[in-house]
Amino acid sequence: MTTNLTQPNSTANFQAIKGESLLHKARKRFMRHRLAMFGLVALMLMLATAVFAPFIERYPPNDLNLEAMGQAPSAAHWLGTDTTGRDVWSRVVHASQVSMSVGLVAVSISTFIGVLIGSISGYASGKVDLLLMRVTDMVMAFPSMVIIITVASVLGPSIYNTMLVIGVLTWPGVARLVRGQMLSFREQQFVLAARSIGATPWQIMYRHLFPNVVGTVTVAATFGMANAILQEAALSFLGLGVQAPTPSWGNMLRDAQTLSILEGMPWLWLVPGLMIALAVLSINFIGDGLRDALDPRSVL
């Protein structure tokens, strides 16, 4: 879907106005959303940075250089060096790998669980629904940051645990959303029609109900990825996420918490912090554009 959205609008659109598909319309609406296009470009740049980090770095990100400790930005070190002489530019570039991969994996886990539980709950209804929704209520009853911190401290800090914790604890929102939609769609006539010609529940779910929730789930997953990146940064900031020496924007901020660094070496923490904000902002813009494109009825 996203690959479709990134393609330049082909001229074929203008010739075939009569039979314009929903996807075409959605793409046009998305392309008109300026902030979303900005977000898309920025995110693509960040993904490219993450993928090609070894070619963009100027020094190995974990190499200490005791002759160049705590240097301000210069031609040799674009963003300066940290207290052990590591090149900040290279670390920021490599840290984008962490944020992007944690964001993508965590949101994939949570979307998978959320869609699975939500659709079973919404389609099956009755006792199954009641049970699954009580479980959802329980997970939702914890403030997400509190339970994420607790579970992360139990599992121990590592990048994989960070993905797992965020993914496994943030699905209830999607589950409720999907359930609500399933509940309303399953009463509609196209489902009745499918059932009357003998479609099995699995077929109805897969062929008739899923396509209808794809839009909502895509939007929710986009915002979910933005949140996952924020949560990873917070966990790493607290020392419960990605561990040194692997650089992550969050743990770079953690290393800069003392007042002397805060005041004397702002290059150590300003750039990683701004990168988190930029990444999250871009994804939120994309989410907003997708919502306008895929779900024009919603007001927010």
Place this chain on the structure above:
Amino acid sequence: MFTYIVRRLLISIPILFGITVIIFFIASKMPGDAVLAMISNETPQAEDLIKLRRGQLGLDLPIYEQYGKWMGQLLQGKLGYSFQSGESVNDIIATRLPATLQLMSVALVVAIVLGVTLGVISALKQYTWVDYTFTFLGFAGISIPEFFLGMVLVYGFSLELGLFPTSGMVTAGAPYSVLDNLHHIVLPAFALAISRTATFMRYTRASVLEVMNNDYVRTARAKGLNRFRVTTRHILRNAMIPVVTVIGLSLPVLFGGSVIIEMIFQWPGIGLMFINAVTGRDSPVIMGYVLMSATIVLASNLLTDIAYGWLDPRIRYD
């Protein structure tokens, strides 16, 4: 309404029970061990001491018996004793909760006042540069991590300009004064409030836009009422109903956010206590805190629903 509240409270009982099971299970899987942290290997007869201490803390019992003991205490309203300091968890929470509540309530008031005002302005000026600027700032507000914002505020307002203290709740050693307290709360409260401000603004804007096109608003305008009166009496009162829900649902977010803000500003609340307990593997304190936070979420959800029904007579819970 009364039956609705009773029913909701009854539903919360199995949920709360499930929550205690989840919390206990998680805490029992905690790696490392408070006892090992307390007794050094160098101590003579370390092994015997460890065994003895485990026995005293009840850590040698099978897990279901440990849960039973904990649950028994809980039903009497006791959250157990800290492994580290030996103090009762109830006391620890009671002494530290007021600081957190103070921080949260100031942040909430700031967020409501700012968010609603900006949201209304944004809606009234829809599709002007004012609206676009606020919308952009709103997105920025939900995208900047709280801890980074906190660091920027400390850097700018404390270290560079010297306007506010960098940390703490009051000046150490000085006699307590409200002014001093307020002086300390400005930065942390603002850092905590920003993301909520942005959220409230977005919802207020959407809600005002929806109400603005109603017939009764046009009637009020046609009668010749001035803009301010129409905005406050006819639009805002109706537009605030959905916003109240968002405010209620953001209490847990504020609670979670206070953990990190309290750490950055060394604010002596329960969030800071929780982080210290996590580092110290102090499971009774962790369990007490997590259980309390879950209870707060359930309570604020219920209160939000009640407030919703009370504000909007069209909504009936039966």
